[in-house]
Amino acid sequence: MPSPRPVITCIEDLRILAQRRVPRMFYDYVDCGSWTETTYRANTADLAAIQFRQRIGMSIAGRTTESRILGNAVSMPLALAPTGLTGMQCADGEILAARAAERFGVPFTLSTVSICSIEDVAAHTEKPFWFQLYVMRDRGFIERLIARAKAANCSALVLTLDLQIQGQRHKDLKNGLSTPPKPTLRNLIDLATKPRWCLGMLQTKRRSFGNIVGHVSGVSDVSSLADWVSQQFDPTLTWDDVRWIRKLWGGKLIVKGVMDVEDARLAVQNGADAIVVSNHGGRQLDGAPSSIAMLPAIAEAVGQRTEILFDSGIRSGQDVLKALALGARGVLIGRAFLYGLGAMGEAGVTRCLEILHRELDLTMGLCGLTTVDAADPTILMNGGVAK
Numbered sequence: 387m388p389s390p391r392p393v394i395t396c397i398e399d400l401r402i403l404a405q406r407r408v409p410r411m412f413y414d415y416v417d418c419g420s421w422t423e424t425t426y427r428a429n430t431a432d433l434a435a436i437q438f439r440q441r442i443g444m445s446i447a448g449r450t451t452e453s454r455i456l457g458n459a460v461s462m463p464l465a466l467a468p469t470g471l472t473g474m475q476c477a478d479g480e481i482l483a484a485r486a487a488e489r490f491g492v493p494f495t496l497s498t499v500s501i502c503s504i505e506d507v508a509a510h511t512e513k514p515f516w517f518q519l520y521v522m523r524d525r526g527f528i529e530r531l532i533a534r535a536k537a538a539n540c541s542a543l544v545l546t547l548d549l550q551i552q553g554q555r556h557k558d559l560k561n562g563l564s565t566p567p568k569p570t571l572r573n574l575i576d577l578a579t580k581p582r583w584c585l586g587m588l589q590t591k592r593r594s595f596g597n598i599v600g601h602v603s604g605v606s607d608v609s610s611l612a613d614w615v616s617q618q619f620d621p622t623l624t625w626d627d628v629r630w631i632r633k634l635w636g637g638k639l640i641v642k643g644v645m646d647v648e649d650a651r652l653a654v655q656n657g658a659d660a661i662v663v664s665n666h667g668g669r670q671l672d673g674a675p676s677s678i679a680m681l682p683a684i685a686e687a688v689g690q691r692t693e694i695l696f697d698s699g700i701r702s703g704q705d706v707l708k709a710l711a712l713g714a715r716g717v718l719i720g721r722a723f724l725y726g727l728g729a730m731g732e733a734g735v736t737r738c739l740e741i742l743h744r745e746l747d748l749t750m751g752l753c754g755l756t757t758v759d760a761a762d763p764t765i766l767m768n769g770g771v772a773k
């Protein structure tokens with residue numbers, strides 16, 4: 387008898403299903419942080435430690451989660467974060483996630499190190515998406531990538547500044563992470579138990595880095611991600627380069643990876659239209675504070691001059707509301723949507739967005755709010771300072 391369809395009620399359900407369906411090296415690539423994973427765990431733990439004030443006797447009819455990010459209407463204040471190798475969670479993963487986001491009315495961000503290319507995603511979607519840029523040594527390649535993002539009508543450039551060198555992730559090294567997976571005995575045994583994933587991969591041609599392979603001279607295969615990052619990413623990057631990119635791009639610029647008040651000020655001075663307060667989901671500097679711990683001070687310093695986005699650790703609508711209360715205009719989600727994608731493809735990303743939307747709406751109501759703009763520290767116990 388076939389096993390009954392699992393009832394998915396929360397992001398954790400999607401995570402468990404993804405773990406069952408996605409080959410181990412790609413599941414582990416998502417569900418890990420750098421080194422001891424202390425910062426990775428702090429992201430979720432610190433969000434969980436913040437408490438709401440429960441309010442009663444206020445009309446909470448007619449609630450809406452609708453908002454605006456960078457001037458554009460969104461059905462809730464959330465975007466899909468750029469994530470590398472998304473097409474390895476499930477075949478054509480970037481296209482499927484972009485379509486789910488588009489239908490839900492929230493932005494999708496395509497990573498530089500995606501499997502589906504800028505052109506692939508543009509060909510399968512109708513609305514503009516955001517493109518995330520990593521700065522490589524080869525500036526000619528950067529110019530061509532920006533030109534491709536413009537030609538695809540991308541509506542914002544997310545410039546990630548916290549990964550010029552890569553934090554070590556033990557699991558990726560131990561698993562021998564590569565795209566596509568190498569045919570080792572361990573991989574073959576793992577793949578044999580993931581027929582759905584294998585079938586999808588056999589049906590697509592998109593199995594390696596679509597923005598890079600075939601676009602950088604001499605690069606026909608990028609098998610080991612960490613080695614490739616250290617060869618290609620530019621460690622000399624400074625704010626001068628940010629100004630150069632700002633000029634080259636000309637459109638909305640979002641600087642991602644801000645974890646310091648001084649850096650937030652510099653991002654604004656150097657032309658950021660928005661910043662993402664982010665520690666890369668705990669995948670870079672292990673030992674740094676959680677992202678939520680840094681949000682209030684950064685919002686206080688530059689919140690009047692730039693739009694503040696937040697990520698790292700969002701797993702529920704309650705988490706979204708806590709970030710909004712502490713000064714974010716919107717949040718980015720990484721793992722939450724990746725679990726959905728690995729679990730159920732496009733339907734799983736939609737399910738993830740439905741779950742977060744419903745949790746956000748109900749939690750707003752239980753806090754006595756009818757609009758997301760009304761979220762401020764007064765909806766939190768002790769103004770959001772965890773006990």
Ligand code: FNR
Pocket residue numbers: 415416429467468469470497498499518546642664665666667668669697698699700718719720721722724
């Ligand atoms: C990422 N992140 C990331 N960021 C970026 O700017 N470019 C990228 O290519 C990637 N790749 C990537 C892969 C995977 C598997 C993860 C989990 C994350 C970081 C991402 O944009 C975001 O900052 C974090 O995912 C946010 O934390 P949560 O929501 O995953 O806890």
